[in-house]
Amino acid sequence: MKLFTTSTLALACLLAPSTPSLVGQSTPTPTIVIHHPATISHEPGPATHFAGTVTIDMLTVPEEANLTRTETITFAPGGHTNWHSHPHGQILVVTSGSGVIQQRGGPVQHIKQGDVIWTPPNVQHWHGATPGGPMVHISIYQEPAGEVTKWLEPVPDAQYSAASK
Numbered sequence: 001m002k003l004f005t006t007s008t009l010a011l012a013c014l015l016a017p018s019t020p021s022l023v024g025q026s027t028p029t030p031t032i033v034i035h036h037p038a039t040i041s042h043e044p045g046p047a048t049h050f051a052g053t054v055t056i057d058m059l060t061v062p063e064e065a066n067l068t069r070t071e072t073i074t075f076a077p078g079g080h081t082n083w084h085s086h087p088h089g090q091i092l093v094v095t096s097g098s099g100v101i102q103q104r105g106g107p108v109q110h111i112k113q114g115d116v117i118w119t120p121p122n123v124q125h126w127h128g129a130t131p132g133g134p135m136v137h138i139s140i141y142q143e144p145a146g147e148v149t150k151w152l153e154p155v156p157d158a159q160y161s162a163a164s165k
């Protein structure tokens with residue numbers, strides 16, 4: 001997966017001996033950045049992309065040196081995404097509760113705390129809590145400029161109810 005490749009490269013760079021700078025040339029020194037909880041955005045999931053009560057904590061946003069978007073997404077009972085796809089795929093790590101994920105044309109799959117899910121690029125799917133309980137997952141995906149999640153139609157209520165049993 002691309003994420004792991006990037007991480008491996010980053011680690012290799014960290015471990016590599018530093019090159020002495022040329023005289024008169026100044027390069028900024030890369031530094032560790034820590035985002036404390038009070039500075040992390042905590043927003044409702046927009047009704048255009050989600051059904052029910054969903055909250056998104058934006059842990060990292062894509063930037064020059066790191067194209068990874070990382071979010072903690074909290075689904076109240078009944079909360080779930082619309083159908084959508086990610087141009088570079090998506091990793092989900094379920095950190096609390098249990099829920100469901102479904103690929104277009106595929107079976108509903110139940111997921112629970114500790115599960116790590118890889119959805120390949122451009123595969124249409126939806127995910128969320130069941131009506132009976134909440135789920136929290138971390139979402140990790142690569143988002144180069146302009147290559148954003150493609151949001152599609154809501155999951156019909158009857159389909160969601162049937163899927164969540």
Ligand code: MN
Nearest residue numbers: 084086090127
């Ligand atoms: Mn997704």
